[in-house]
Amino acid sequence: MTQAETNYPKQEPQKVTRNDLPLSCPRPGEALAGLHPRVYLPIEKTGSATCPYCGARYQLSD
Numbered sequence: 001m002t003q004a005e006t007n008y009p010k011q012e013p014q015k016v017t018r019n020d021l022p023l024s025c026p027r028p029g030e031a032l033a034g035l036h037p038r039v040y041l042p043i044e045k046t047g048s049a050t051c052p053y054c055g056a057r058y059q060l061s062d
Contacts, residue, residue, distance in 0.1 A: 011055070011056065011057060012057075013048065013057040013058055013059035014056065014057065014058050014059070015058075015059055015061040016043070016058050016059070016060055016061065017060070017061055017062050018060070018062055021043070021044065022040050023040065023041045023043050023049065023058060024038050024039065024040045024041065025038070025039055025041055025051035025053070025054065025056050025058070026038065026054075026056075035053075035054065036051075036053035036054055037053070039051060039052065039053060041058060043058055043060050044060070047059065047060040048060065
């Protein structure tokens with residue numbers, strides 16, 4: 001379990017498409033933009049990714 005997973009409640013994964021790639025957290029325009037540095041998440045191979053900073057979960061929908 002990562003630090004982010006212990007500090008933030010579980011959330012439903014946010015659906016993203018291949019048009020959203022490369023995937024970064026926080027995503028442009030999100031309220032979290034100032035809370036942690038932007039990190040790029042590798043989602044292409046597994047279809048899912050979790051941000052190590054805030055625990056946001058993402059699911060590739062196509």
